[in-house]
Amino acid sequence: DGGITQSPKYLFRKEGQNVTLSCEQNLNHDAMYWYRQDPGQGLRLIYYSQIVNDFQKGDIAEGYSVSREKKESFPLTVTSAQKNPTAFYLCASSMLPSGSTVTDTQYFGPGTRLTVL
């Protein structure tokens, strides 16, 4: 089945540690995205990537880093510089290089819930 997988589902981190969230898609989509969701809030864009080896900052990129070495994979690292990392993280992908057209629809993975202890 085609889709987007995120792992792990739940992640616990001690303060001061870096942690990497995995996102893989087998939809052959060009664009991938990372969002953060806090309780009672909508989604806020962290980073997005249109093609391999290229990515752009979103609205809240500080304290996060990404890489896009393969089309299928877009891992997100939450660094110790992120002041309040406890949140729900959603990865998404869309067919075209991101933002090519206004109709480009994003499809989401199941999410990773990160808790800092």
Place this chain on the structure above:
Amino acid sequence: AQKITQTQPGMFVQEKEAVTLDCTYDTSDQSYGLFWYKQPSSGEMIFLIYQGSYDEQNATEGRYSLNFQKARKSANLVISASQLGDSAMYFCAMSLRGPQASGGSYIPTFGRGTSLIVHP
């Protein structure tokens, strides 16, 4: 700056009745897209329906329809014949072209969501 407003934090509806979830947006652009997503308690965001700013007819997908009123800048989601499985958070999103400095990409902005509870 683009802005999406969902004014209803929570809505209740009886099973088999119709419900309307409100969404207003703010933009001076002529070309934009409007999306609705459903987020059940499991957390995954599920795409429901899309409406383009130039589309003259309201979008429909099964029990979902989008009541698009361009002059009022509203894009309300109508769910007909509610089912217990419709209980979830619902998010409205708008996509329009960003600044050229960021590549001029269409990246959606999401509202804060509306919690819908369907009771028997």
